[in-house]
Amino acid sequence: MKNRIFLHGLNLALCGLAVAAFVACGDDGGEGSGGAGGGSGSTTSGSVSSTTTTTGTTDPTTTTTTSSSSAASTSATTGTGGGPQSIELIDDMEDNDNAILAEGGRVGYWYTFNDETAGATQNPPPDPEGTGETPFTMTELAPARGQSTTAARSWGSGFETWGAGFGFDLNSPEGTKAAYDASTYTGITFWAKVGAGSVKSATVMISDPGTDTAGTVCTTECDKWQKTLALTEEWQQFTIPFAELKQGGWGTPAGTEQIDATQLYSIQFQVGVAPEFDLYIDDLGFYN
Template identity: 75%
Template sequence: MKTRVFLRGFNLAIAGLAVAAFAACGDDDGGGSGGAGGAGGAGSATSGTVDPSTTTTGTTDPTTSTSTAASTSATTGSGGGPQTIEMIDDMEDGDNALLPAGGRVGYWYTFNDGTEGATQNPPPDPEGTGETPFTMAELDPARGQSAHAARSWGTGFEGWGIGFGFDLSSADGAKTEYDASAYTGITLWAKVGPGSGTGAVVLISDPGTDPVGGACSDQCDPWKKDLAVTEEWQQFTIPFADMKQGGWGDPAGTAQIDATKLYSIQFQITDAASFDLYIDDLGFYN
């Protein structure tokens, strides 16, 4: 089992500032959700298909006998019918490393607002000791064929809350750019546990919104999309073209995300005393 983790405290502090600011100012774009479906096999580079021209919400997987899916239109930034998903991580190996595909080298980590006395699991490891590595949670019941998911939960936070995510290219601990321009966006499954806050968001950084890019430092304002999470599994299909900055920090200098130079993908949940967020079968689609 891989347990590699790296020092990234400065970048995580920037991410926290981002959420604190845009939580206060709100968001004018809604998260897309997709029809429930079974997970791909462990270690596979592709796990299924998604139609980026629609957004569907369902409460069951197609591996079960019934479904309550309903369709609504969604803006994708590109046309076309069903497209292939390239899996970033299906979580089935249980460790903290991304699937070794597409030149990606990254490791899951957690972070939070530092509220005294609050708890987050898995706990953050800003020193990179590897003593408490991020590991995948076992799903009970399983979601179709998927038996594991990335999960972070906690209580007692009074600031912007908690988060978890990974860098797409961080060999030897040095975060570098990852070219995702071959893809239209990302797709993932998500839900929250009982009693959890539901103010979830996905953040992606590029040179204009990450300290490593040199265009910002303590006012980095990453590209974001709200996720309308519930206690039921939903698939979210998020085109890069739909992501916007929070509007609180340094402008990126571009009208939309630079998919040729991505750094990190992170998930945060805010404005609640209790947090319990699950992410599964995360991939790029085109």
């Protein structure tokens, strides 16, 4: 088992986004990315299949889950307002390693990134040298969210330029980041919350050839497709169509009106400048 996390501190920023009293503003660039051997840690995870029924958009206490060794997919209803009819899990976090689920041709590994403000702290910490000494690990939930017992989490304080975040590449075997075709899906869905004392806003970001250095459009100011979320200390499910994602408006234009879902590179979550942050993400998947 390889356990390596790699930070490329290039081209990640946000500007002009605000939710409530929070504003995330970007610098000239700073981008996190990772992959086995040349990115984040490399750990093999098995396939998981689950079927989940939820009864609202807050933390479910009556969630029923069954598992098998087939493809990771979930049927869900989210109560008033509707929601995803089918979900293919990218990661349910329950295997407690730093790899996303090995399903649908996806190979990726969780990593953290930040603006490198002197004296600031982030956990799990970035591992710029890729030594594997501090691989990304999942956080045990107390209390559990229904039958979910662990989640992806990053927390810290003191970042003063554009903030910090965490995420993964969708297709990075042996350290080479490649595009992943997600065009058969409508968007992404996940559960999220913040810890006590945390800033109550975060931005989900997805990159494609026009918004990632792996493409041919941007080199230093890659302005990812994104959506800013208002969060609370209670779990909420977010269902975000690809069509709702917009660039932040601060960097290189992608050259397209919408994200190119046939060629996705990474999914990341970022908090902006704030005294404290503590962000949890759970049961992340593509949906239709």
